Amino acid sequence: xxxxxxxxxxxxxxxxxxxxxxxxxxxxxxxxxxxxxxxxxxxxxxxxxxxxxxxxxxxxxxxxxxxxxxxxxxxxxxxxxxxxxxxxxxxxxxxxxxxxxxxxxxxxxxxxxxxxxxxxxxxxxxxxxxxxxxxxxxxxxxxxxxxxxxxxxxxxxxxxxxxxxxxxxxxxxxxxxxxxxxxxxxxxxxxxxxxxxxxxxxxxxxxxxxxxxxxxxxxxxxxxxxxxxxxxxxxxxxxxxxxxxxxxxxxxxxxxxxxxxx
Numbered sequence: 001x002x003x004x005x006x007x008x009x010x011x012x013x014x015x016x017x018x019x020x021x022x023x024x025x026x027x028x029x030x031x032x033x034x035x036x037x038x039x040x041x042x043x044x045x046x047x048x049x050x051x052x053x054x055x056x057x058x059x060x061x062x063x064x065x066x067x068x069x070x071x072x073x074x075x076x077x078x079x080x081x082x083x084x085x086x087x088x089x090x091x092x093x094x095x096x097x098x099x100x101x102x103x104x105x106x107x108x109x110x111x112x113x114x115x116x117x118x119x120x121x122x123x124x125x126x127x128x129x130x131x132x133x134x135x136x137x138x139x140x141x142x143x144x145x146x147x148x149x150x151x152x153x154x155x156x157x158x159x160x161x162x163x164x165x166x167x168x169x170x171x172x173x174x175x176x177x178x179x180x181x182x183x184x185x186x187x188x189x190x191x192x193x194x195x196x197x198x199x200x201x202x203x204x205x206x207x208x209x210x211x212x213x214x215x216x217x218x219x220x221x222x223x224x225x226x227x228x229x230x231x232x233x234x235x236x237x238x239x240x241x242x243x244x245x246x247x248x249x250x251x252x253x254x255x256x257x258x259x260x261x262x
Contacts, residue, residue: 002034020045022081024052028064036068046073049081079106112259174238213256220249
């Protein structure tokens with residue numbers, strides 16, 4: 001029950017010459033508490049990952065945590081430990097592994113991180129590139145009223161590659177097969193733009209999320225209108241492509257709502 005009484009285990013810890021321990025495990029009331037108390041007496045600084053421990057009962061677990069804290073242990077959470085190690089999401093060498101853990105287990109924060117990865121472009125991109133992608137999304141919205149079809153390229157770093165490389169060619173081919181026209185210049189896109197760009201130098205995080213959610217809700221409406229147009233003309237192929245985009249915009253809206261409300 002007390003790994004600190006195992007000479008080999010204690011010796012391995014002491015051999016590192018480090019005086020800070022991070023402890024988690026089962027059973028909080030014994031297998032976690034006993035070695036923590038011993039390590040504290042031995043002069044170690046001990047951090048107990050409270051939500052990565054488990055007790056026989058919730059009251060027993062909480063009482064054990066209180067006892068360790070009273071003895072000098074610092075209580076923390078798994079997400080705090082992970083983020084302290086990661087320090088910044090620009091640390092590329094550990095980014096993918098840390099992000100995957102947070103997305104799988106981080107609830108609303110994990111959803112927000114997934115959205116950020118898919119939707120918010122890397123800092124290395126210029127503001128002109130970002131505005132250009134939003135202009136492309138506006139082109140897709142305006143296609144409804146002008147019976148033209150374009151591609152919403154602002155679907156995130158990974159999704160935009162897929163759309164630009166595969167679906168954009170497909171939808172352009174659909175437009176040409178139907179005898180329609182596609183947008184051929186940025187100027188034409190700007191002329192038909194309905195979603196307004198935000199060119200502010202500074203936008204706080206909450207306002208940005210609200211604006212992105214509103215844009216996605218509006219885009220979903222435009223895509224649904226285009227889908228209805230296709231249905232009226234029995235254009236099943238184009239409708240199928242639009243359904244994929246509708247699903248993507250609704251997914252992003254859901255992620256944003258969870259992040260805003262979380």
